[in-house]
Amino acid sequence: MSILITGGMGFIGVGLAHELVAKGQDVVLFDIVIRPERVADIKDNVKIIQGDLKVWPEVMNVVRDNKVEDIFHLGAMLSVPSEINPWGSFQTNVVGTMHMMEAARLFGVKKLIFPSSVASYGLDTGEVVTDVTLQRPVTIYGASKVYGELLGRFYRRRFDLDFRSLRYGGVIGPGVKTPGIAQFYPWMIENAALGKPFECFVTEDTANPVTYFKDAIRATLQLYDAPKKNIKTVCYNINEFSPSPTARELELTIRKFIPDAKVTYKPDPVVMAFHKNQTMKVVDDRRAREEWGWRPLFSKLEDMVADFINEVRTKPQYYGLA
Numbered sequence: 405m406s407i408l409i410t411g412g413m414g415f416i417g418v419g420l421a422h423e424l425v426a427k428g429q430d431v432v433l434f435d436i437v438i439r440p441e442r443v444a445d446i447k448d449n450v451k452i453i454q455g456d457l458k459v460w461p462e463v464m465n466v467v468r469d470n471k472v473e474d475i476f477h478l479g480a481m482l483s484v485p486s487e488i489n490p491w492g493s494f495q496t497n498v499v500g501t502m503h504m505m506e507a508a509r510l511f512g513v514k515k516l517i518f519p520s521s522v523a524s525y526g527l528d529t530g531e532v533v534t535d536v537t538l539q540r541p542v543t544i545y546g547a548s549k550v551y552g553e554l555l556g557r558f559y560r561r562r563f564d565l566d567f568r569s570l571r572y573g574g575v576i577g578p579g580v581k582t583p584g585i586a587q588f589y590p591w592m593i594e595n596a597a598l599g600k601p602f603e604c605f606v607t608e609d610t611a612n613p614v615t616y617f618k619d620a621i622r623a624t625l626q627l628y629d630a631p632k633k634n635i636k637t638v639c640y641n642i643n644e645f646s647p648s649p650t651a652r653e654l655e656l657t658i659r660k661f662i663p664d665a666k667v668t669y670k671p672d673p674v675v676m677a678f679h680k681n682q683t684m685k686v687v688d689d690r691r692a693r694e695e696w697g698w699r700p701l702f703s704k705l706e707d708m709v710a711d712f713i714n715e716v717r718t719k720p721q722y723y724g725l726a
């Protein structure tokens with residue numbers, strides 16, 4: 405029996421693959437783009453299959469041919485690419501997710517884990533979002549995540565698929581290339597660690613919920629491992645920093661480790677116009693804490709920044725930064 409990771413060549417998929425291989429699991433990575441260098445160190449323990457979530461026979465084949473027991477369905481177009489190509493995003497994130505759920509149903513998959521996003525919230529959230537805050541996203545990406553959460557709940561009720569979901573903040577870590585509103589966090593730390601100047605594209609007081617990649621991977625595995633009887637809320641917020649740190653707070657924290665870090669601010673009007681729709685400052689994750697014992701490893705900004713700088717400096721090649 406194997407574990408399938410869709411989007412398995414992506415930032416989080418690769419991290420998950422390493423953790424699952426370390427636990428002795430047979431792992432299959434399914435992705436539209438193949439980047440074997442990302443799993444070179446575990447190449448003998450993973451099977452890589454190039455395929456497209458939009459093409460239902462390719463999705464059916466990968467599940468049928470590999471005796472897949474559980475699925476981490478990570479394959480998706482992220483927020484900015486979805487904004488640029490909403491039609492492709494619909495096919496990948498909505499139709500592709502339906503394909504995945506159907507394959508799970510038809511071939512007796514037990515568990516399906518689906519990463520959603522704080523982008524599934526949106527208008528009029530107030531400053532605190534809980535697991536019962538109304539989700540009214542303003543983007544097609546956010547709408548596709550709400551659809552995935554609801555479709556999964558349906559498959560759980562109707563077909564007894566053990567569907568579970570968690571909402572990351574903007575995922576940050578070394579080498580993240582996907583542009584997005586939260587990307588000033590990783591780029592500010594990464595550039596400082598590499599001794600390069602960084603022109604920040606948001607104002608000093610801008611803040612966004614973020615999740616350090618190590619905690620995103622850890623939370624995903626913890627949710628996967630939780631006993632079925634504990635899963636009541638089904639779709640969970642997770643959180644590290646409360647409230648989310650501002651750009652200036654991040655800069656000051658970086659300076660504790662790199663006093664001569666060069667950061668300037670030139671807010672991009674397009675990014676800031678987009679950002680002004682967002683009022684959430686605190687992501688309430690008490691249900692994940694109560695139901696499956698979620699606790700972040702990195703709840704202090706300083707600890708995360710120190711770890712991030714260390715990763716950049718000790719493994720630049722691994723993150724494509726050398």
Ligand SMILES: NC(=O)c1ccc[n+]([C@@H]2O[C@H](COP(=O)([O-])OP(=O)(O)OC[C@H]3O[C@@H](n4cnc5c(N)ncnc54)[C@H](O)[C@@H]3O)[C@@H](O)[C@H]2O)c1
Pocket residue numbers: 410411412413414415416417434435436437455456457458477478479480481482496500519520521522571572573574575576582
């Ligand atoms: N990165 C974030 O800030 C963030 C935040 C919240 C939720 N998430 C979710 O986490 C998951 C993983 O994100 P990530 O950060 O690793 O992003 P990523 O872009 O690094 O990985 C996504 C992967 O999906 C693949 N993919 C895209 N279209 C596909 C298709 N049609 N068929 C097959 N594969 C396809 C891409 O090639 C890529 O490797 C996604 O579902 C994303 O929506 C990410």
